[in-house]
Amino acid sequence: MALDPDFKKWLEKRFKNKVKFNESMAGHTSFRVGGPADAYVLPERLEDLVELVNRSRQNGLPYTVIGGGTNLLVKDSGIRGIVICLAKCLKKITAKNAGNRSVMVTAMAGARTKALCRFAIDNGLKGMNFSLGIPGTVGGAIMMNAGTVYGSMDGVLDSINVLMPTGRIKKIKRENIDFSYRSVTWDEESRNSGGTSPIILEGCFRLYASDSTELKTEAEAILKIRKKRQPTSSYSAGCFFKNPESGKPAGQLIEMAGLKGKKIRRAQVSRQHANFIINRVDSSSGATAADILELMNMVQERVSKMFDIKLEPEVKIVGT
Template sequence: MFLDTYKKEWLLSRFGEAVKFDEPMSMHTSFRVGGPAKVFARPESFDDLLLLVSWIRENKIPYFVLGGGTNLLVKDKGVDAVLISLGDCLKKISIGETGKSRVIVNAGAGVETRSLCSFAIKNSLEGMNFALGIPGTIGGGIVMNAGTAIGSIAHVLHGVSILGQRGEVKTIPAKDIKSGYRGLTFLRGRIDSSVEKIIILAASFSLAPGNHAKIKDEAGMIIARRKKKQPTDLPSAGCFFKNPGPDTSAARIIDQAGLKGLKKGGAMVSPKHANFIININNASAADILALSKDVQDRVENRFNIKLVPEVIIVEE
């Protein structure tokens, strides 16, 4: 237990309403499940974020940065840590260096991915349409290397700004960033993300000038396709498992194992998309975990393939 009265008072005096105690994470995740965060902070400016993070690091307090909470499963017991949401800060998008064949667009980590997609369409810029329909923020999108069959963040990333251990802002060009399937694995030669907990502040994207009508039409088709294939009207965290290989889709093998519609408590394998676990009736994190374990076991028995969660499980 890291939070004593003195620390609580300090947080309240510095951040007021932007800090909450024992805040249910079901209110801040797309799964709509999750127990309380000991401290939930939504800094309203970069300076507030800096102050909070230096205090946390100085006091060696456990922390976790949250984007839109769309790829997280917080356990029912909650988290004895400071959860920092960037939902209220770092939300600026701007156009940077502009050339004939390339336009750099800068976005804060708190910008919603869909806002960046809309910005690109509005400014007739090609490159972001792959991300249409991916919820969450730019920070989360980078950490997860969010993407679909037609592209991922790594394909358009130009650089990332992160908050260094001493509060300094470091900008890392894309060539020094190694991104893997659904994850940024490490920042080559500069920082090892498994050693230093990275806080992403902003990123720049390399897009290309294009034809407005063509980009808009393509966007319409991508959104329509997603709506047809995914249960976007029910709480979930998107695809629960990673695809086991480039040619093996997790959704396909879960479907082939006959698991669509399988239920545990309030959680169900979506009948529309087999790799979506959906919260149909006040599911608990335990329901979702039990269902995901059942899916893993049945798929392993049938195909000898161990499914690995794409969703990040947040626990004490």
């Protein structure tokens, strides 16, 4: 769908150098692949975001919101409509006493998960260390119910504030959020919002007073283990597949299927951690999204044939 010329003019006037047209998504995702977004917008303030959502709705244009792009595989054909990136705005993190040694920390969606962990450690607040080493933003982490063996967002999240596609801002308490493995959903209104999802603006996290030095020591140990186990310096989107509900984890199944190190052109199953697909970019070339998808299919087929288990991608595959 081509952008309406009047809408394009409005975007240029309103967002100036914060809007780019036909912008390759490869530069905005940790996988370093992906075709162009019709328009890529970096709003700087909440008012900009609300206006953008309202105008998009009035013009019947779909939008996709992203944070750090660390859990995304954008197809080579790119994304139609508007990509709204929150990684450069909504970054504030604040805390207020909530009684009984608990503290409510509010982190806006564009803050890095890393910054939230750092804030918690610096202020002697226990609860966030499970998410150490998870790249990306708080908004993305909430949406993905991101987690590790030590816990996930559902363990600490108390409520979220979301911007509905109608332009209304709504608070949703944890008892009204359905958390599941690497996903969250909430009420009917959100589910039936016409294909365009609500945007998480901030999350409130209930943390507990603790000792900053102890938290720091624990953090260092967690990060050390992660670095050893994961190919953190390669281009990837983290674990590619969800772990099956029971039995062996996805990485172990892939390894048992003999696929560790398997390559399709420049897409490769990591030798270090078989649930990571990495893009072996060098100065002259890299994988395409199609290469990664081909490798994904091969892994799914082989694992299904050998173990009768259908691996589901954890990575969000987006684009036309």
